[in-house]
Amino acid sequence: MEQALVSGLIGGLLIALVALGLTLVFAVNRFINASHGSLITFGAYFCLAFLGMGFEMWAAVVAAILCSALLSIAVRKIIFEPLDGTGAVSCLVASVGAMILLEAVVGLVWGYEIRSFGLPVRQNFQIAGGVVLPVYDIFAGIAAILGMLGVWSLLGSTSLGRSMRAVADNPMLAELSGVSRHRALLATWGISGALVGLGGVSLGLHGPITPLVGWNMLLAAFAAAIVGGLGNVWGTIAGGILLGVAMELATLLIDATYKPVGALVVILIVLLIRPQGLFARAERI
Amino acid sequence: MSTYLASLGTTALLYCLLALGLNLQWGHAGLLNFGHIAFFGIGAYAFALGGQFGMPLIAALLLGSFAAATISLVLGFASLRLRTDYLAVVTLAFAEAFRIILSNVPWFGGPNGITGVPRLFGEFDAQTFSWLWLALLSFTTLAIAGPMLVLVRSPFGRVLRAIRDDEVAVAGLGRSVFRFETLTLVIGSAIAGLAGGLYASWVGYIVPSQFVPMQTFYVWIGIILGGSSIGGALLGTFAITALLEGTRFLKDVGVIVLAADQVASVRLLVVGAMLILLVRFKPAGLRPFDELRSARNWLRNQPGATVANGATSDRPRASVKAVQ
Numbered sequence A: 001m002e003q004a005l006v007s008g009l010i011g012g013l014l015i016a017l018v019a020l021g022l023t024l025v026f027a028v029n030r031f032i033n034a035s036h037g038s039l040i041t042f043g044a045y046f047c048l049a050f051l052g053m054g055f056e057m058w059a060a061v062v063a064a065i066l067c068s069a070l071l072s073i074a075v076r077k078i079i080f081e082p083l084d085g086t087g088a089v090s091c092l093v094a095s096v097g098a099m100i101l102l103e104a105v106v107g108l109v110w111g112y113e114i115r116s117f118g119l120p121v122r123q124n125f126q127i128a129g130g131v132v133l134p135v136y137d138i139f140a141g142i143a144a145i146l147g148m149l150g151v152w153s154l155l156g157s158t159s160l161g162r163s164m165r166a167v168a169d170n171p172m173l174a175e176l177s178g179v180s181r182h183r184a185l186l187a188t189w190g191i192s193g194a195l196v197g198l199g200g201v202s203l204g205l206h207g208p209i210t211p212l213v214g215w216n217m218l219l220a221a222f223a224a225a226i227v228g229g230l231g232n233v234w235g236t237i238a239g240g241i242l243l244g245v246a247m248e249l250a251t252l253l254i255d256a257t258y259k260p261v262g263a264l265v266v267i268l269i270v271l272l273i274r275p276q277g278l279f280a281r282a283e284r285i
Numbered sequence B: 001m002s003t004y005l006a007s008l009g010t011t012a013l014l015y016c017l018l019a020l021g022l023n024l025q026w027g028h029a030g031l032l033n034f035g036h037i038a039f040f041g042i043g044a045y046a047f048a049l050g051g052q053f054g055m056p057l058i059a060a061l062l063l064g065s066f067a068a069a070t071i072s073l074v075l076g077f078a079s080l081r082l083r084t085d086y087l088a089v090v091t092l093a094f095a096e097a098f099r100i101i102l103s104n105v106p107w108f109g110g111p112n113g114i115t116g117v118p119r120l121f122g123e124f125d126a127q128t129f130s131w132l133w134l135a136l137l138s139f140t141t142l143a144i145a146g147p148m149l150v151l152v153r154s155p156f157g158r159v160l161r162a163i164r165d166d167e168v169a170v171a172g173l174g175r176s177v178f179r180f181e182t183l184t185l186v187i188g189s190a191i192a193g194l195a196g197g198l199y200a201s202w203v204g205y206i207v208p209s210q211f212v213p214m215q216t217f218y219v220w221i222g223i224i225l226g227g228s229s230i231g232g233a234l235l236g237t238f239a240i241t242a243l244l245e246g247t248r249f250l251k252d253v254g255v256i257v258l259a260a261d262q263v264a265s266v267r268l269l270v271v272g273a274m275l276i277l278l279v280r281f282k283p284a285g286l287r288p289f290d291e292l293r294s295a296r297n298w299l300r301n302q303p304g305a306t307v308a309n310g311a312t313s314d315r316p317r318a319s320v321k322a323v324q
Helices: A002-029 A037-050 A057-081 A089-110 A137-159 A161-168 A169-177 A180-205 A214-229 A233-253 A256-273 B003-027 B036-052 B057-077 B082-105 B126-153 B153-163 B167-172 B176-203 B213-226 B230-249 B260-281 B286-298
Strands: A126-129 A129-134
Touching: A002 A037, A002 A129, A002 A137, A002 A161, A002 A180, A037 A214, A037 B036, A037 B167, A057 A089, A057 A256, A057 B036, A089 B082, A089 B260, A089 B286, A129 A137, A129 B286, A137 A161, A137 A180, A137 A233, A161 A169, A161 A180, A161 A214, A161 A233, A161 B003, A161 B167, A161 B213, A169 B003, A180 A214, A180 B126, A214 A233, A214 B082, A214 B286, A256 B153, B003 B036, B003 B126, B003 B153, B003 B176, B003 B230, B036 B082, B036 B176, B036 B213, B057 B082, B082 B126, B082 B213, B126 B153, B126 B176, B126 B230, B153 B167, B153 B176, B167 B176, B167 B213, B213 B260, B230 B260
Parallel strands: none
Antiparallel strands: A126 A129
């Protein structure tokens, strides 16, 4: 039970990290980005590539995060900027195309075999109560927390964060007030890409890497963002942690292979009862 | 070779059946259903299980269609009141949940699926078998497209298009948007279920990995390509499927130098790129029939034309708004 709680917490932090990127893009760009998952995959594979080039682990991680951010900005500029103003549905369908395309690129460049970072096996930490915590999970958890704190301080304290919040709240008014929507959007996509790159690296620390890692995480991220309220930063983080813990606890009752189904059931239930999310203001979806 | 072509045609027609349902849901009612393939799968599994219990083939096919329709009713009740993009997420989630459950529950055969599905025309040799199936599917597609055409031009179809364009107005005029949308979902899913049963019978075995969301997106491209008319959707889906499935064997013919799974990746690349380009440049589809109509009008309206010789003043009317 305690093991499930702790593992669930780590898993939940990862989900929250990835879902945060999704929810930021939704808040500022007003559509659900289905290609978010493939950026996670790229994060993991970028790190793999840099490790392969001989970078030290920490350098590979930083480089992977930077590349993910750049890729995300490129996706925004090439695919979604021309679609500004066409509506959430067009962008969603285009993002599905982007997802398929990006995952195909991963498959073409890196192949479909299972890969791993090849890190040395380390002792697991033993905490009170017989709970086992793999070392890399601790790294992943800390990374997730740092990432989220970074975003929080950015949104709250910097002028860039303010402009992002302004565009999320009311794009036209923001533009009238002199906020550059263009810059805010580029920044949002870049930050989202960085978060997701970190998420991908953490996934790589957590387990094996295949071109499908992003997709598997995407549905959990959707669920977390929907539970917390799409566009609601703290709600999404809380949603992610809750979801991670709930999914792990569920494995005590049902077979572990059904874990993803848990996320999907959560989506269905939340959308049925409170579609705007647990933490959002009541509004019609 | 002719067996191969007949098989290709049969596959394309199966996708066309899926397109008929999806076209009704999206092109006419504006429902973004990313989980359509799940109902194809439900139909296939229901047929296979029915066959295992010794049901006559026709009854098993109907069972497949009925099972798909019933489950879509449940999904519809849970999700149709949501706005378009949330509906897409929910239907996608549903399709994935369905596939995961199928892959793991032993009753459905687990990851290895069900083998030994009874095959209609199974007693014939390979060539006759493939041509018989092509004939059956052609007949089925026409038999469903016909009534669909009538349905779409009926008051029901008009209400659907009104819902697509402005739900609030329809509700204000006293029609239950939810009921019409649910009916559309059920009709589309019933057709998909029938197609699933036919597919199971044709191939003889079913595996959960055949029912992935990617299949739905193939059909999507077909529909977007062809525009929202029924003929357009059928043409578009047929063309895209023939293209995608036909290129599976390019390696055997020695044209391509890539490895097999790289060819699969390239195919996915093309699919993704097409979706993006279509949404960007041709959201209402290539609309082949509209192009013909405008060409005809252009010819009629040349200098020197008078109403007496057939000049017209109408321009081709958009039958579907650009994707909103």
